[in-house]
Structures are given as structure tokens and as C-alpha cells.
Amino acid sequence: MPCEMQQRRWEHRYCTMWKSLVAAVALVAAIGSVHAASAVNKDAETRTLVVTEGGSKTDLALAGGETVEFCQNGCFVTLPNGDLEALTGSETVEISGGVARIK
Amino acid sequence: MLFRLLRLILILTLVVSAPPSFDAVAQGLGQAPAGLVADQQKILQSLTTKTDNFEKQIQQDAEDDGSLVDIRLQLEELSHQSLNSALAFRTRLGEINSRLEQLGAAPAAGQPPEPDIVSGERQALVSEKAEINSVIAVAQTLSIRISGLIDKIGNMRSELFRNLLTKRYVLSDALSPQVFSDARDEFGNFYKAVSSWLSFAFKFKFQAILAATFVALGLALVLLVGGRRLFGRVFEADPTNEDPSYLSRLSVAFWSTLLPTLAVGAFLGSTIFFFNYYNVLRGDIGLFLNALAAVIGVVFCVNRLTNAALSPRLPNWRLIPVETGPARWLVRLTTAMAVVIGFNYFLSIVNDKMGSPLSLTIARSFGATIIVGVILILMAMLRPFKARDGSWRPWPAWLRYTSLALGLFTIVAALLGYIGLGLFVSSQVVVTGTVLITAYIGFLSARAIGEEGAFANTSVGRWLSANSSYEDTALDQLGLVVSVAINVMIVLVFLPLILLMWGFQPGDIEAWAYKLATGINIGSVTISVTGILSGIVVFVIGYFLTRWFQGWLDGSVMARGKVDTGVRNSIRLAVGYAGVALAALVGISAAGIDLSSLALVAGALSLGIGFGLQNVVSNFVSGLILLAERPFKVGDWIVAGDVSGTVKKISVRATEIETFQRQSVILPNSNLINNAVGNWTHRNKLGRVDIKVGVAYGSDVKQVHAILLEIARSHPLVLKNPEPFVLFSNFGTAALEFEIRVFLADVMNGNIAQNDIRFAVLERFSGEHIEIPSTPRAVVEIHKPKAWPTDDDKIEADFAEQEQVKAEAEAEKRRLAKSRKTKKPDPD
Numbered sequence: 001m002p003c004e005m006q007q008r009r010w011e012h013r014y015c016t017m018w019k020s021l022v023a024a025v026a027l028v029a030a031i032g033s034v035h036a037a038s039a040v041n042k043d044a045e046t047r048t049l050v051v052t053e054g055g056s057k058t059d060l061a062l063a064g065g066e067t068v069e070f071c072q073n074g075c076f077v078t079l080p081n082g083d084l085e086a087l088t089g090s091e092t093v094e095i096s097g098g099v100a101r102i103k
Numbered sequence: 104m105l106f107r108l109l110r111l112i113l114i115l116t117l118v119v120s121a122p123p124s125f126d127a128v129a130q131g132l133g134q135a136p137a138g139l140v141a142d143q144q145k146i147l148q149s150l151t152t153k154t155d156n157f158e159k160q161i162q163q164d165a166e167d168d169g170s171l172v173d174i175r176l177q178l179e180e181l182s183h184q185s186l187n188s189a190l191a192f193r194t195r196l197g198e199i200n201s202r203l204e205q206l207g208a209a210p211a212a213g214q215p216p217e218p219d220i221v222s223g224e225r226q227a228l229v230s231e232k233a234e235i236n237s238v239i240a241v242a243q244t245l246s247i248r249i250s251g252l253i254d255k256i257g258n259m260r261s262e263l264f265r266n267l268l269t270k271r272y273v274l275s276d277a278l279s280p281q282v283f284s285d286a287r288d289e290f291g292n293f294y295k296a297v298s299s300w301l302s303f304a305f306k307f308k309f310q311a312i313l314a315a316t317f318v319a320l321g322l323a324l325v326l327l328v329g330g331r332r333l334f335g336r337v338f339e340a341d342p343t344n345e346d347p348s349y350l351s352r353l354s355v356a357f358w359s360t361l362l363p364t365l366a367v368g369a370f371l372g373s374t375i376f377f378f379n380y381y382n383v384l385r386g387d388i389g390l391f392l393n394a395l396a397a398v399i400g401v402v403f404c405v406n407r408l409t410n411a412a413l414s415p416r417l418p419n420w421r422l423i424p425v426e427t428g429p430a431r432w433l434v435r436l437t438t439a440m441a442v443v444i445g446f447n448y449f450l451s452i453v454n455d456k457m458g459s460p461l462s463l464t465i466a467r468s469f470g471a472t473i474i475v476g477v478i479l480i481l482m483a484m485l486r487p488f489k490a491r492d493g494s495w496r497p498w499p500a501w502l503r504y505t506s507l508a509l510g511l512f513t514i515v516a517a518l519l520g521y522i523g524l525g526l527f528v529s530s531q532v533v534v535t536g537t538v539l540i541t542a543y544i545g546f547l548s549a550r551a552i553g554e555e556g557a558f559a560n561t562s563v564g565r566w567l568s569a570n571s572s573y574e575d576t577a578l579d580q581l582g583l584v585v586s587v588a589i590n591v592m593i594v595l596v597f598l599p600l601i602l603l604m605w606g607f608q609p610g611d612i613e614a615w616a617y618k619l620a621t622g623i624n625i626g627s628v629t630i631s632v633t634g635i636l637s638g639i640v641v642f643v644i645g646y647f648l649t650r651w652f653q654g655w656l657d658g659s660v661m662a663r664g665k666v667d668t669g670v671r672n673s674i675r676l677a678v679g680y681a682g683v684a685l686a687a688l689v690g691i692s693a694a695g696i697d698l699s700s701l702a703l704v705a706g707a708l709s710l711g712i713g714f715g716l717q718n719v720v721s722n723f724v725s726g727l728i729l730l731a732e733r734p735f736k737v738g739d740w741i742v743a744g745d746v747s748g749t750v751k752k753i754s755v756r757a758t759e760i761e762t763f764q765r766q767s768v769i770l771p772n773s774n775l776i777n778n779a780v781g782n783w784t785h786r787n788k789l790g791r792v793d794i795k796v797g798v799a800y801g802s803d804v805k806q807v808h809a810i811l812l813e814i815a816r817s818h819p820l821v822l823k824n825p826e827p828f829v830l831f832s833n834f835g836t837a838a839l840e841f842e843i844r845v846f847l848a849d850v851m852n853g854n855i856a857q858n859d860i861r862f863a864v865l866e867r868f869s870g871e872h873i874e875i876p877s878t879p880r881a882v883v884e885i886h887k888p889k890a891w892p893t894d895d896d897k898i899e900a901d902f903a904e905q906e907q908v909k910a911e912a913e914a915e916k917r918r919l920a921k922s923r924k925t926k927k928p929d930p931d
Contacts, residue, residue: 052243052246054250055246055247055249055251055253055254056247056250057247074183075186076242076243083200083236084189084236084239085193086186086189086192086193086242102193
């Protein structure tokens with residue numbers, strides 16, 4: 001039913017509001033969302049990840065409880081236990097008890 | 104029945120919570136996809152080979168910018184593939200790790216040894232993991248190598264570019280008479296190639312050529328005629344229109360550029376397509392024809408665009424307000440420039456294909472550069488505007504001097520032998536200039552749309568006003584939004600375009616945009632555009648949801664549930680505040696602002712806020728209490744201090760009360776909480792009205808009492824219970840005072856009841872001869888003496904004037920009488 005045909009005033013108003021809302025959602029969907037991988041250190045002590053991104057290796061030191069965003073276009077990570085893993089850039093690396101898990 | 108159900112639940116719980124059988128898992132794990140490692144190794148091997156090939160190719164094509172860009176793109180794809188092949192191990196690695204965890208660490212020395220099967224499995228898993236790690240390491244090395252190559256390509260390209268700009272040619276060699284003979288040879292070759300192709304085409308493919316040309320022509324005609332039919336109204340400038348609006352000028356310019364260009368493009372494109380289709384073209388001729396088509400298309404487009412924007416024939420329809428003569432010259436000059444650049448491009452293709460000597464290339468570029476420089480200088484010298492006194496005015500200084508400087512620069516660079524630099528600058532001037540002018544016209548149109556009332560006159564605005572309930576002001580605001588959006592869009596479209604023209608890579612621009620979107624770190628705070636935008640969007644969505652929920656609750660649920668208006672209002676407001684607060688919180692966290700850090704700031708500021716915003720906060724809290732406690736609701740008649748009236752609105756800081764004189768009084772909520780508030784209509788609208796009546800001493804008080812009581816009882820608005828009551832209240836100084844006390848069902852009708860009762864009392868008393876004494880007042884008669892004339896002279900002058908008028912009237916009368924006497928009687 002078009003908004004003009006809504007009988008009650010508030011219905012009419014909210015009908016047009018819904019239209020605007022749908023437009024806004026479409027806009028957001030059009031903008032799209034970009035993500036980076038993030039690493040969370042749930043331990044108290046500092047953990048280190050070795051990140052290979054764009055041709056260079058860097059040490060990513062995570063203090064206890066810290067969350068860091070890294071690796072926007074895919075990278076390789078050496079986890080604290082020596083495992084080497086590839087990330088696409090949308091994962092979350094969670095370190096707890098010295099063991100890293102990729103979610 | 105119940106027991107069966109319970110049993111079922113118990114069994115289900117047992118099954119779900121049963122620990123998984125270790126053996127089964129071990130067996131599952133044991134069957135590792137043996138091919139996985141080998142597969143990925145093979146893939147990586149092939150990727151490495153490809154990378155080797157590309158590395159060689161880079162060395163070979165070190166001079167060719169286009170092929171370097173191509174290689175770079177392919178290398179990026181390879182890097183992506185190597186990452187993907189490493190990703191393939193993720194699940195397997197996860198399985199191995201969790202299994203190793205289940206197995207536990209190997210027993211240390213001194214502990215009892217574990218079964219062989221366990222240690223064997225651990226051994227196998229560890230070795231598989233090592234294998235996988237080594238494969239991933241290969242992928243990593245490959246990706247590092249590819250990144251290195253991409254960087255190298257970037258360096259080589261910037262080196263190439265620098266070489267192009269700084270390389271100096273010796274002009275005396277290039278411009279020697281030798282060039283002319285070279286050019287003649289070249290032209291001869293070109294002529295031979297074309298004529299041999301033409302004779303071949305005419306002999307064997309004549310019909311195909313004819314068919315292709317006609318089909319292409321037909322397509323272009325259909326496009327042009329159809330376009331004219333569809334957009335004829337906006338397509339053609341109306342010469343009779345004295346003052347077309349900017350928007351209509353703009354749309355005419357846009358469509359009259361776009362449609363013919365599209366038609367020509369379609370014609371050229373389809374011609375080449377059909378030629379290809381019928382196999383008319385040979386290798387080099389195809390290239391030449393493509394280049395020629397591109398040049399013709401660009402020159403045509405530039406010509407149409409300048410014609411549309413400057414419209415030398417119709418001054419009213421000009422987008423840029425220059426005079427007619429200069430407009431004509433500008434069109435000619437820009438077209439000439441496009442022709443020169445296009446011709447140069449075409450010749451460069453021919454030179455490339457024919458393998459002509461370097462001197463010819465240099466001479467061609469030299470000529471083109473000099474001509475473009477001269478045209479730039481000519482444009483700068485043009486005086487396009489007319490001052491009020493009729494003298495010609497030049498371009499604004501900055502434009503004139505920039506154009507002059509660019510023209511001189513290209514000419515000087517070419518003369519000094521820096522042909523590459525000169526050509527680069529001149530082509531950049533043309534391309535960037537076109538983009539900038541288009542963007543400028545876009546900005547102008549955005550401004551035109553943003554003007555008051557302009558949007559409503561556009562076709563979209565008209566459509567909106569016809570098809571929706573938007574009013575003029577809303578349309579105007581929409582126009583403003585549209586103009587802002589157009590501005591933003593122009594920046595978003597043209598900035599990257601210009602950057603691309605200047606040799607930046609799409610990847611760089613993407614990376615910048617990405618940085619801007621995901622966040623700029625300042626200390627530990629990350630500011631990101633997308634974060635803030637998404638926060639705002641989330642808040643807006645939350646806000647609208649709240650409003651919708653409010654409306655639904657109020658309009659559908661509570662109205663149908665016959666809930667009291669006051670309660671409805673309270674609930675609506677409370678829901679609104681809660682919803683907006685929730686939306687704000689969610690929005691803030693969606694924007695990426697840590698709420699805990701916000702709490703820290705709030706804690707630090709709370710003392711200051713406590714002092715500074717004491718009143719506001721106290722009013723806010725009072726407002727909440729008012730909503731919860733509801734000592735009065737909207738529509739109540741309250742008395743607060745000096746203010747008495749109906750409550751109109753209870754909002755978060757203050758309450759709006761409308762007095763009976765229709766004055767709105769905004770009362771801070773804390774006043775209503777801290778001070779006594781009288782509410783006439785709190786539980787019910789029952790109320791008492793008192794009417795005082797005095798009778799003279801000597802009246803029959805019993806009779807008076809009876810009369811008053813009867814009057815009170817007989818009034819229709821007066822309640823029977825509580826009974827009306829007449830109080831003999833006082834022996835007053837001048838009268839015996841009575842008071843009629845009546846209760847009304849709705850105290851709002853008090854005035855009506857009072858009026859009626861007073862009238863009735865007076866009537867009955869005069870009927871029964873009962874006196875209502877009034878305090879006598881002294882009657883003072885005041886004799887006002889006549890005001891003494893203040894201006895004697897004026898009166899005298901008036902009098903004299905009157906006398907004179909009288910005398911003149913007398914004289915006139917006499918004269919008339921005399922003339923009548925002297926007149927002879929009319930002849931019979």
C-alpha cells in the first residue's frame with residue numbers, strides 16, 4: 001500500500017520513515033564494509049606474532065589484553081608455537097594460554 | 104506419559120554430552136588427505152616457475168611502461184594464489200593441533216612411558232605438521248619475492264618516467280633536412296600499405312565493406328533520431344528563450360554533447376566491429392583504423408562539448424559567460440588543440456608500426472608540442488569578457504598566467520630538446536584541463552540545484568512533488584542535500600581520475616582510500632571515516648526504530664487498550680528516551696569508540712558537570728520522576744506557585760503549562776518536584792465552587808437561606824451528592840454575608856455554574872425585594888470651564904478671512920444681479 005493511502009497520520013509518517021530507512025540501509029550496503037584481521041591477546045604477558053605482509057617481516061608484540069588490527073590484504077603469520085599460517089584478512093587470531101587460535 | 108518424556112530427555116542429554124570416542128577421532132585423523140601437501144607443493148612449484156618467467160620478462164620489457172603495468176597486475180594475482188594455497192592447510196593444521204593437545208605432552212624423563220600407539224601418533228602428527236609448515240614457508244618466501252618484484256616494477260616505472268621527462272634529444276639532428284626525406288619515405292610506405300589494403304578490400308570485400316558501413320550508419324542514425332525523439336525537449340536550445348535557467352542550459356549542454364558523441368562512437372565502433380566480423384581488416388590496418396576512430400571520436404567530443412558549453416550562436420544558452428567573438432575563437436582553438444594531439448597520437452601509432460627512425464618521432468612530437476604551446480598562449484591572450492564601459496577584459500589573472508606559463512614552458516622545453524617533458528605537459532594540460540572544466544561545470548550545477556526553489560523545478564523535483572507528500576520546504580532541503588551529494592560525488596570521481604591521469608596507480612589510490620576508511624591512528628585512538636559513518640547510520644536506524652516502536656505502541660497497542668492519556672504519554676516518552684539512549688550507546692560502540700574509555704572521561708568530568716550542569720541535571724532527573732510518579736499528566740489543571748493552567752507537555756527539562764489566557768509558561772521540572780503543586784484534576788475532576796452573597800441587614804435571613812439553597816439545587820451542573828450547602832458566613836460591616844458552596848462534576852465548568860447562579864440570585868432577590876447592599880459612593884459633579892483660546896492671532900486671522908469671504912460672496916451676488924439686468928430678452 002503506498003504511503004499516501006495510510007489512514008492514520010502516524011502511520012503515514014512512519015511509512016515514509018520506513019522508506020527513508022530502507023534507502024539508508026541500501027546506502028550502507030552500497031558503501032560496503034572493509035575488514036582487517038585482528039589479533040587478541042587474552043593472556044597477561046606479552047605475546048609476539050611475526051607478520052609477513054607486503055614483502056617484509058615485522059614482529060607484532062601484543063601486550064596482555066591488547067587487541068590489534070593488522071593484515072589488510074592477506075599475510076602470513078608465525079604464531080607463538082612456531083606454526084606458520086596464512087590469513088586472508090578477515091580472521092581473528094585469539095591467543096590464550098600461549099596458544100593461538102584462528103577464528 | 105510424563106515419565107516417557109523425562110526418559111527421552113535423559114537419553115538425549117546423555118547422547119549429547121557423551122565424550123567423543125578417542126579412537127574414532129584418531130582413526131578419522133589418521134586418514135589425512137595425503138594428496139594435500141603434494142597438491143599444494145605442485146601448485147607452488149608452478150607459481151614459482153611463473154614468477155621466474157615474469158622476472159625474466161621484467162628485464163626484457165624494462166623500457167615498456169604498459170607491459171610493466173601488466174606484469175605487475177599478474178604478479179599481484181600470483182601473490183594472491185600463493186596465499187590461497189597456503190590457506191588450504193588451515194583446517195588440517197587445526198585438526199593436528201587439537202589432536203596433539205588431546206594427546207598431551209610427551210612424558211618427561213622419570214615419568215612412566217606412554218603406550219607406543221600414542222607416541223607413534225604424536226610422531227606422525229608432528230612430522231606432518233613440520234611438512235605443512237615447510238610448504239607454507241615456501242609460499243611465504245614466494246609472496247615475499249613477488250612483493251619485491253612488484254616494488255622493483257614500481258621503481259623501474261618511476262625511473263622510466265623520470266627518463267622520459269629528463270631525456271634530452273639533440274634537435275639539430277632530428278630537424279635536419281634528412282627528416283623530410285624520412286617523412287616522405289614513411290608517407291610512401293604508409294600510402295602503399297593503405298592503398299594495397301584498399302585495392303584488396305575493393306576487389307574482394309567490396310560488398311562486405313558496403314554492408315558494414317550501412318549497418319553502422321543505420322545504427323548511428325537510430326541512436327541519433329531515437330535520442331532526439333526521446334530527449335528532444337532537453338536536447339535543443341530554444342533560441343526564443345530569453346533567460347533559460349542554469350539547469351536547463353546545463354541539461355541542454357549535457358545531452359547535446361552526449362547523444363551525438365554516442366552516435367558517432369556507435370558508428371565508428373560498429374564499423375570497426377563489422378569490418379572485423381567480415382575479416383576486412385589486416386593486422387596493421389586494423390590498428391590504424393582503431394587509432395583513427397579514437398582520434399575522430401575524441402575530436403568530435405571535444406568540439407561538441409566546447410560548442411555546447413560556449414554556444415557561440417546563442418548567447419543566452421552559454422554555460423560560461425564569455426562574449427560571442429571570443430567564444431567562437433575558444434571553440435576553434437580547443438578543437439585545433441584536440442586535432443593536433445589526436446593527429447600526433449595517430450602518427451605515433453603509425454610510426455610504431457612502420458618502425459620509423461627516431462628523428463621522425465622527435466620531429467613529430469616537437470611540432471605537436473610547439474603547436475599546443477602556441478594555442479595555450481593564444482588562449483591566454485584572449486580577452487573574453489566585456490567590462491561595463493565596453494572595453495575588453497582578459498581572463499582572471501591566475502588563469503591567464505597559468506595558461507601563459509604552461510604554454511611557454513612547453514615551447515621552451517621543446518626548443519631545449521626536452522621533447523618528452525613538453526609532450527607530457529601538453530597532453531596533461533589537455534586531459535587534466537578537460538577533467539577540471541567538467542568538474543567545474545558539475546560544481547556549478549550543484550550550486551544551481553542548491554539554490555532556493557531550484558530543485559522543485561527539476562524533473563525529479565516535479566516528480567517528487569507530484570508523487571509524494573513532500574512539501575516545498577522539504578523539497579528545498581532535499582535539493583540542498585542533493586547539491587552536497589553532487590559536490591561530494593564530483594570530488595570522489597574526479598580526484599582519483601586526475602590522480603590516475605598523473606600516473607598514480609589504482610592500487611595506491613585504493614590503499615589511500617582504505618587507510619582513510621579504516622582509520623588513522625593518533626596515539627591509541629583510531630579515527631576512521633567508515634567507523635564514524637557506520638556509528639551515525641546505526642544511531643539513525645536505532646532512532647527510527649525507536650520512533651516507529653513508540654508510534655506503534657502508542658497508536659496501536661495503548662490506544663486500543665484504552666490506556667489513560669497521561670499514562671500513554673509517560674510510557675511513550677520513557678520508551679523514546681530509553682530507545683534514543685540505547686541507539687546512542689550502540690552507535691558510539693559501532694563507531695569504534697571504546698565505551699570504557701568514555702566512562703573514564705565521564706568520571707573525570709562528572710565533578711565539573713555536577714557543578715556546571717547542576718540545574719539541567721536536576722531538572723532532567725525531576726522530569727524522570729514526574730514521568731514515573733505522575734503527580735499530574737497532560738491535560739490536567741494545575742496550580743504551581745503563581746501559575747495556573749493546563750499542562751500541555753511534559754518534556755525532559757521543563758513542563759509546558761498553558762494558562763487560561765493562552766499564555767504558555769515553561770516551568771522547570773525541579774520547581775514542580777520541589778514545590779507544592781495543586782492539581783484540580785488529579786484523581787477526578789470533582790471540585791467545589793464558592794459564591795459569596797451579601798444581603799442587607801433587616802432581610803429575612805431564613806428566606807434568603809432557603810432561596811439560595813433552592814437556586815443551588817436547581818442548577819443542572821451542581822451535584823446532588825455532595826449536597827450543595829449555603830453557609831451564613833459572617834455579620835459583615837455592611838451586609839449579612841452568605842456563601843453558596845456547590846460541587847461540580849467537572850471543575851472546569853466552574854465559571855458557567857458561577858455565572859448562572861449569580862444571575863439567578865439577582866433575579867430572585869429583586870423579585871422577593873431582598874436588598875443587596877453596596878457601599879455608597881459620593882457623587883461629585885465636575886464643571887469643566889471652556890478652554891481659553893490659546894492663539895489669539897490665529898483666531899483673528901481666521902475671523903478676518905471669514906469676513907473677506909463673506910464680502911466677496913456679497914460682491915459676486917451683486918455682480919450677477921447686475922449682469923442679469925443688462926441682458927436682453929431672447930428674441931421671439
